[in-house]
Amino acid sequence: DVKVTQSSRYLVKRTGEKVFLECVQDMDHENMFWYRQDPGLGLRLIYFSYDVKMKEKGDIPEGYSVSREKKERFSLILESASTNQTSMYLCASRTTQGYRQPQHFGDGTRLSIL
Amino acid sequence: DQQVKQNSPSLSVQEGRISILNCDYTNSMFDYFLWYKKYPAEGPTFLISISSIKDKNEDGRFTVFLNKSAKHLSLHIVPSQPGDSAVYFCAASASSGNTGKLIFGQGTTLQVKP
Numbered sequence: 451d452v453k454v455t456q457s458s459r460y461l462v463k464r465t466g467e468k469v470f471l472e473c474v475q476d477m478d479h480e481n482m483f484w485y486r487q488d489p490g491l492g493l494r495l496i497y498f499s500y501d502v503k504m505k506e507k508g509d510i511p512e513g514y515s516v517s518r519e520k521k522e523r524f525s526l527i528l529e530s531a532s533t534n535q536t537s538m539y540l541c542a543s544r545t546t547q548g549y550r551q552p553q554h555f556g557d558g559t560r561l562s563i564l
Numbered sequence: 565d566q567q568v569k570q571n572s573p574s575l576s577v578q579e580g581r582i583s584i585l586n587c588d589y590t591n592s593m594f595d596y597f598l599w600y601k602k603y604p605a606e607g608p609t610f611l612i613s614i615s616s617i618k619d620k621n622e623d624g625r626f627t628v629f630l631n632k633s634a635k636h637l638s639l640h641i642v643p644s645q646p647g648d649s650a651v652y653f654c655a656a657s658a659s660s661g662n663t664g665k666l667i668f669g670q671g672t673t674l675q676v677k678p
Contacts, residue, residue: 454607481664490573492653493608493668508665540607544664550596550615550657553666555607 452477454556456541462562469528471559473541481544482524483553484508484516486537493540499524531563567591568656570669578677583641585672587654590635594656598666599628599639602651611652612639644676 457472475482480501485493485508495508497516505516513535517525524543528535538560542553569588577583587597595616600608614621614628614637621628627640641648651673655666 459605483665485668490670492568492570492670493655495665495667498665542607546664550613551664552598552610552613553664554610555600557605557607 452554454541454543454554456556456559458559460560462564463531464564465531465533467531469531471526471539473524473556474522475543479543480546483542484526485540487540488537533563536563537561568654568667568669570654570672572672574673576675576677577644579646580643583644583674585639585652587637587669588635589656593658595659596657597630597637598655600653608653646676646678649674649676
């Protein structure tokens with residue numbers, strides 16, 4: 451079974467802080483993704499990574515950056531946290547081997563910015 | 565601009581009956597569609613998918629139907645069980661680029677009553 455692990459289930463930070471959310475997958479997947487989930491808006495893609503050291507902006511990248519120095523780890527960085535970044539953050543990974551493989555998700559980090 | 569829409573925020577059905585969850589999309593480039601199920605405090609889990617070359621895909625109690633001309637897909641659960649109570653997200657992707665990037669709907673909360 452694919453295991454996607456997010457470092458924290460719950461996190462509380464203050465406005466203006468730099469926040470790091472970590473995600474690790476154990477299946478040697480090439481692709482990794484960061485989403486945020488908000489009520490009534492579904493899952494929205496923040497950033498994704500094709501492979502190590504590669505990254506692309508998703509639909510809502512403003513205020514975020516990412517880092518992928520190793521294949522198994524994909525970090526989401528909130529450069530200067532703001533209250534509108536309070537949300538559930540979900541990481542996912544996917545293999546490119548085989549046709550149309552689904553994404554596999556971690557359990558999420560509920561982040562509150564005060 | 566919401567490219568994937570789930571217009572029903574919630575659905576309630578009786579145990580043993582059929583649950584039908586609907587999803588509409590606007591982008592004609594989408595050619596692969598997925599359904600995910602999400603329990604509270606867990607990440608979404610992949611349920612079933614369908615390629616645009618098919619109009620139906622079945623997996624046990626779950627069947628997905630695709631109507632390309634109407635840009636509409638639906639998930640049927642028969643028979644519904646209380647353990648099916650969860651939030652269901654439909655998602656779509658386009659094969660161009662094979663990035664695995666998904667566009668998600670807003671989600672429908674299904675409640676199956678015993």
